[in-house]
Amino acid sequence: MATTTKVIPQRRRSWFALMRSSPRTAIGAVVLSIIVLAAVFAEAISPYPPNQQNLRNRLQPPSAEHLLGTDHFGRDVLSRIIYGGRVSLQVGFIAVGIALAVGGLMGLLAAFYGRWVDSTVSFFVDVLLALPGFLLALAIVAALGPSLTNVMIAVGIANVPQFARITRSAVLQVIEMDFVTAAHAAGSRDQRIMFKHVVPNSLSPVIVQVTLSLAGAILAAAGLSFLGLGAQPPTAEWGSMLNSARPFIRDAHWAVTFPGLAIVVTVLALNMVGDGLRDALDPRRRD
Amino acid sequence: MIKYILRRILLLIPILLGVTVIVFGIMFLTPGDAAILMLGENAPQAELEALRERLGLNEPAHVQYGMWLVRVVQLDFGRSTRSGRPVTGEIVARLPATVELALLATLLSIAIGVPLGVLSATRPNTAVDHTATVLAFGGLAMPVFWQGLIMILLFALVLDWLPPSGKLGGWQYYVLPTITLGTSAIAAITRMTRATMLETLSQDYVRTARSKGVRQRSITYRHALRNAMIPIVTVIGLQFGALLSGAVITETIFSWPGIGRLAIDAIRSKDFPVVQGVVMTFALMYAVVNLVTDVLYAYLDPRLKTRYS
Numbered sequence: 001m002a003t004t005t006k007v008i009p010q011r012r013r014s015w016f017a018l019m020r021s022s023p024r025t026a027i028g029a030v031v032l033s034i035i036v037l038a039a040v041f042a043e044a045i046s047p048y049p050p051n052q053q054n055l056r057n058r059l060q061p062p063s064a065e066h067l068l069g070t071d072h073f074g075r076d077v078l079s080r081i082i083y084g085g086r087v088s089l090q091v092g093f094i095a096v097g098i099a100l101a102v103g104g105l106m107g108l109l110a111a112f113y114g115r116w117v118d119s120t121v122s123f124f125v126d127v128l129l130a131l132p133g134f135l136l137a138l139a140i141v142a143a144l145g146p147s148l149t150n151v152m153i154a155v156g157i158a159n160v161p162q163f164a165r166i167t168r169s170a171v172l173q174v175i176e177m178d179f180v181t182a183a184h185a186a187g188s189r190d191q192r193i194m195f196k197h198v199v200p201n202s203l204s205p206v207i208v209q210v211t212l213s214l215a216g217a218i219l220a221a222a223g224l225s226f227l228g229l230g231a232q233p234p235t236a237e238w239g240s241m242l243n244s245a246r247p248f249i250r251d252a253h254w255a256v257t258f259p260g261l262a263i264v265v266t267v268l269a270l271n272m273v274g275d276g277l278r279d280a281l282d283p284r285r286r287d
Numbered sequence: 288m289i290k291y292i293l294r295r296i297l298l299l300i301p302i303l304l305g306v307t308v309i310v311f312g313i314m315f316l317t318p319g320d321a322a323i324l325m326l327g328e329n330a331p332q333a334e335l336e337a338l339r340e341r342l343g344l345n346e347p348a349h350v351q352y353g354m355w356l357v358r359v360v361q362l363d364f365g366r367s368t369r370s371g372r373p374v375t376g377e378i379v380a381r382l383p384a385t386v387e388l389a390l391l392a393t394l395l396s397i398a399i400g401v402p403l404g405v406l407s408a409t410r411p412n413t414a415v416d417h418t419a420t421v422l423a424f425g426g427l428a429m430p431v432f433w434q435g436l437i438m439i440l441l442f443a444l445v446l447d448w449l450p451p452s453g454k455l456g457g458w459q460y461y462v463l464p465t466i467t468l469g470t471s472a473i474a475a476i477t478r479m480t481r482a483t484m485l486e487t488l489s490q491d492y493v494r495t496a497r498s499k500g501v502r503q504r505s506i507t508y509r510h511a512l513r514n515a516m517i518p519i520v521t522v523i524g525l526q527f528g529a530l531l532s533g534a535v536i537t538e539t540i541f542s543w544p545g546i547g548r549l550a551i552d553a554i555r556s557k558d559f560p561v562v563q564g565v566v567m568t569f570a571l572m573y574a575v576v577n578l579v580t581d582v583l584y585a586y587l588d589p590r591l592k593t594r595y596s
Contacts (some may be wrong), residue, residue: 033361069382094393123301123302123305124305126302126305127302127305127308128304128308128309130302130303130570130573131306131309131566131569131570131573132528132529132531132532132569132573133528134529134532134533135531135532135535135566137571138535138550138554139309139311139313140531140561141315141554141563142313142485142554142559143314143316143317144317145317168517180519196299215428216424219430220552221429223430223431223432223536225433225537227432227539227551228537228555229554239430239432242432242433243432243438247437249436249439249440249444250440250444254316256433256436256437256440259433260430260433260434260436260437262428263428263433264379264425264428264430264432264433265428267428267430268424268425268427268428271424271427271428272424276411282450
């Protein structure tokens, strides 16, 4: 078996080459950069403080003063969207970070040690997958109570199975390679082999999953906030903005339309980058 | 075939038991005292203690879980702390509305997603393909809650074509919730159909069929699509899970009297027996759908069938 293994030449393509060969990825990356920059420099670029109320200016349509209009407290929708991006990105990164740390470690251990470790991890993953991700997150938030922190934990746990599965299969492929056998033969300790040899060579599919999971985590977190289980007023968060502006939709659609568009654009950009990365990193998908 | 199905059902049992541990554990770890939740903060100490004793709240965790599990296996989730009615009855009363909505959305997503994906794959890199791709990416990025609100705004409030919410009979009430719930599934199925069709269309047997003069229609549908169906069925099964998640939000937006809305109402009022019941119901539905998917596999892939017969 080992003698017939075909070695696929791993051509490391530069970031720039990837962008040029796939305009869709490039557009996604540019849009994503803008969103990240806006979130980082929210104080500098947003025209008003996110929670500054002006009750005489309630539900104003978009104008030169308020580019995207105002909400039912007279707060500037654009400013709140910019600050909301900060919350959404933060929630997404932390949730995916939790999933990556827990799921990645589970997958690594399962693949590396096999036997009972593998069957235990696989069973645990199957149990978590028995509930659709969002419902699992919903149940966890229901138990922990509504707050943004709990949303991060819940969405993180809900994403653990994906990372466990992907890391497991990536590691299973890598530990078959000759250099791992060589490291074992040379007497390296398990820990060293895992983190020096196996992990760096199993990263590609995991990176793709991080990008795609970020999109899903942002959607899920906004959904939970929309249901009133995440960010609490007056925090500027896209999902809770939608929820609080909802009763006024007939007279002031902009307070609903624009925060939603912000979610769509962010998730779309993340998906485009994730798809592009997957095509670039997966030799089978390369045309 | 029967043997295969039985095997799948047997494998489900430990998984569902695992889910019961999670569902019980989540609610068990919830901060707050169930007795106080039911009787209120100002209830006399003796009454609280009596209720705790009656509910078994003074027993150790594993005993409580055991008692709970014995009842759950008999489909008894206890009584709603809000309405005082049996949870199972409340779920059974509302389940049909959710199943109706989920089935309609699934049918819609298959009816649009599969043909659109085939159309895309048979005409790669044309205007049709690009349009379908853009629509699919948009559909995947669209949050259910936002789409629902925009649909209500557009078709109910501005155009006044359809009712904004509720389920008072009549097909009009089904249109907006079904489309809202089905959109992301349409997108996912379109993408998957396109990708697998492109792959099967480049197979040798398709070239053989073409070279012996089989008509294109027949190649597309009998040779390629049939073989592409397995991954497509997988996605449809997975999408059903996403649909159950989406149903929670869709039902909330459209005031749809299903178990998703029941769950949200229960979460808001800390009615944990109902939350547990609904979560277990969702897990059971998802398990059944996954089972059906697996059986469909065996039907679509004769290799699997022969292994177990």
